[in-house]
Structure formats: C-alpha cells, structure tokens
Amino acid sequence: MSxxxxxxxxxxxxxxxxxxxxxxxxxxxxxxxSCKPYLNHKVSVQTIDGQVHEGTIAGMDNKHMYLMVAGSTDMVRGYYNPYYKPYPGPGYPYPYPYPYPGNAILPLVLFELLAISLI
Structure with missing residues (x-):
C-alpha cells in the first residue's frame, strides 16, 4: 500500500x-x-444482498464463514478451484489429487449474512 x-x-x-x-x-x-457448532454441516446461506448459497461450512474465523460449494468444471457460477483435477483413471495411486474434487471455498463476511439454515 502506498x-x-x-x-x-x-x-x-x-x-x-x-x-x-x-x-x-x-x-x-x-x-x-451460533455457527461454529455446525462446522461440516450442509447449510443454505442468504446474504443481505439477497444472494443464496448452498454448501458445507468448512471453517470460520472472527470475520468470515468459509462455505465449501460444489464447483463445476464448466465454471458456470464463476467459482474457481485452482486445485481441481479430474480423476485420472484406474491405476492412479491416490483416489484424487485433491480431497474435494470440484469444490471451491467461498469466503462470506459474517456481518453480511442475513439467514443461515440447515439443509
């Protein structure tokens, strides 16, 4: 910063x-x-701007909720997971190069959330 x-x-x-x-x-x-006990639970989150996101609470800190959302390979919703690698096929020593293939983490600012509900 200058x-x-x-x-x-x-x-x-x-x-x-x-x-x-x-x-x-x-x-x-x-x-x-309120949300910390629901880590790793599937939720629907609505922001004060009216956007609705569905995913799994992957983590929280004092400013953000990190929501793991299902990404798609065609990037229709604009989520991008730089670690996504499609399954390479039989004989590969590990099931996936990344533990959650196709998913992305969406950071949401806590005070911009309007409603959070379990799904």
Missing part, C-alpha cells in the same frame, strides 16, 4: 458511528458462536 503525502492534513470522507461499530462487533461475535 500513501500520498501532500503536507496537508487528511480529509475524512467517512467515519463509522461508534454505536454502529459496536453493534457490528456484537453481530459478528453472535454469528460466530
């Missing part, structure tokens, strides 16, 4: 209301604690 120093003080364009920041921290913490 910074431009003009010698003048920076003009603040936007600053979040401290009450909003505190509320978002609470929402994020609540979602984290």
């Amino acid at each position: 910074f431009y120093q003009s010698g003048q003080p920076a003009t603040v364009i936007y600053q979040a209301d401290p009450a909003v920041v505190q509320h978002l921290h609470g929402v994020r913490e609540s979602l984290h604690h």
Whole structure:
C-alpha cells in the first residue's frame, strides 16, 4: 500500500458511528458462536444482498464463514478451484489429487449474512 503525502492534513470522507461499530462487533461475535457448532454441516446461506448459497461450512474465523460449494468444471457460477483435477483413471495411486474434487471455498463476511439454515 502506498500513501500520498501532500503536507496537508487528511480529509475524512467517512467515519463509522461508534454505536454502529459496536453493534457490528456484537453481530459478528453472535454469528460466530451460533455457527461454529455446525462446522461440516450442509447449510443454505442468504446474504443481505439477497444472494443464496448452498454448501458445507468448512471453517470460520472472527470475520468470515468459509462455505465449501460444489464447483463445476464448466465454471458456470464463476467459482474457481485452482486445485481441481479430474480423476485420472484406474491405476492412479491416490483416489484424487485433491480431497474435494470440484469444490471451491467461498469466503462470506459474517456481518453480511442475513439467514443461515440447515439443509
């Protein structure tokens, strides 16, 4: 990241209301604690923008839910798994070069989630 120093003080364009920041921290913490017991469960997730994703909760941290979604080889939905390799055929020493062939991990920001339901 680069910074431009003009010698003048920076003009603040936007600053979040401290009450909003505190509320978002609470929402994020609540979602984290609510979803963590459902790791490796299939869920349907709706974002505040109305997008719906179905997949398996692959992991969580304090900012993101990582949803494993079924990818396709034709990339119709735009998910891309750089590790996807089709099954090479009989005689290959391992079943797959990657443990989840065709799947991709979709990181979702916790405070942008509207609804999460088990499927």
